[in-house]
Amino acid sequence: MPKLGMEPLRKKALVDAALKTIGLHGSLTVTMSQIARNAGVSPALAHHYFGSKEQLLIETIRSLLRQLHIDTVAALTKARTPVERISAIIHVSFQADQFAPDTVAAWLAFYSEAQRSDATRRLLLIYARRLRSNLMHALTSLTPPVDAERIAEGTAAMIDGLYIRQSLRAAPLSIEASVALVEDYVTRQLHSAESGAATL
Numbered sequence: 001m002p003k004l005g006m007e008p009l010r011k012k013a014l015v016d017a018a019l020k021t022i023g024l025h026g027s028l029t030v031t032m033s034q035i036a037r038n039a040g041v042s043p044a045l046a047h048h049y050f051g052s053k054e055q056l057l058i059e060t061i062r063s064l065l066r067q068l069h070i071d072t073v074a075a076l077t078k079a080r081t082p083v084e085r086i087s088a089i090i091h092v093s094f095q096a097d098q099f100a101p102d103t104v105a106a107w108l109a110f111y112s113e114a115q116r117s118d119a120t121r122r123l124l125l126i127y128a129r130r131l132r133s134n135l136m137h138a139l140t141s142l143t144p145p146v147d148a149e150r151i152a153e154g155t156a157a158m159i160d161g162l163y164i165r166q167s168l169r170a171a172p173l174s175i176e177a178s179v180a181l182v183e184d185y186v187t188r189q190l191h192s193a194e195s196g197a198a199t200l
Contacts, residue, residue, distance in 0.1 A: 011049050011059075013039040018060040023102025026167075028057060028109050054117075061110055061123045068098065068127070072134065085138035086155075086186055089131070093159045094178045104166045131156050139190075147193040151186060158182050 017039035021030045032053045036046040050056040075088035097103065114121040132152050139148035162178045173181070 007049070010039070010041055010045065014041065014046055014049060014056060015060050015063045018056050019064070019106050020102055022057075022060070022109050023100075023105040026105045026109060028113050032056070054119075057110075057113075058119055058123070060106075061120065064098075064103075064107070065123060065127055068092065069130065071095065072130070076134070082138040082141040086135065087183060089134050089138070090155070090159070090179055090182045090186075093131075093182075094162075094175045096175065099163075099166065099175055099178070101166070101172075104163055107163060108167050128156065131159070142190055143193045147189075151189045151193070154189065155182060155186055158185055 014035060018030075018035045021035050021038050022028060030053075032046050033043045035053070035056065036043040039046070046056065050059065072089065072092045075092050076085055079085040079088045092098075110120055111124060114124050135152040135155055136148055139151055142148075143151065159182060162173065162181070166172050166178075
């Protein structure tokens, strides 16, 4: 198996360090020097690879989204029913690496930056659309489109809301409790939609 060269390894180290540094500070006001120091490289090398802090931050978001997409696809390939697909999507959203305190803080910092940065906003919209699309694909097999859209929006809002709550760190929910809460919401909404249809 061929070994990775030093450049890809150093770039990955910088992206990982950016995520950790942003998470620890809870904002994007970190400097390239701080990120480079945490990655064990010089600021000059960091600038050589990414050009600017903004480009490094964009690549950090892309890295998060790539991993989330890979994990989602892997989980969905194991799901055999629409209900299992929904459960897989929810579990991936709260898996340990995505729901770690530093990563949660970084996600929130990126959402804040999206109010000012078109590039950041576009990337976060990709995440939102993927989540909605995956949920809709499963939900439309279980309930009419109008109910599927409502449940998909509510589920996505719950996931985002639990990330915000997790960032407070005062009374964070466990991964298991977060998953159970969202799954319970979906189950109740599907039952409500089924009951409503039966009374028409």
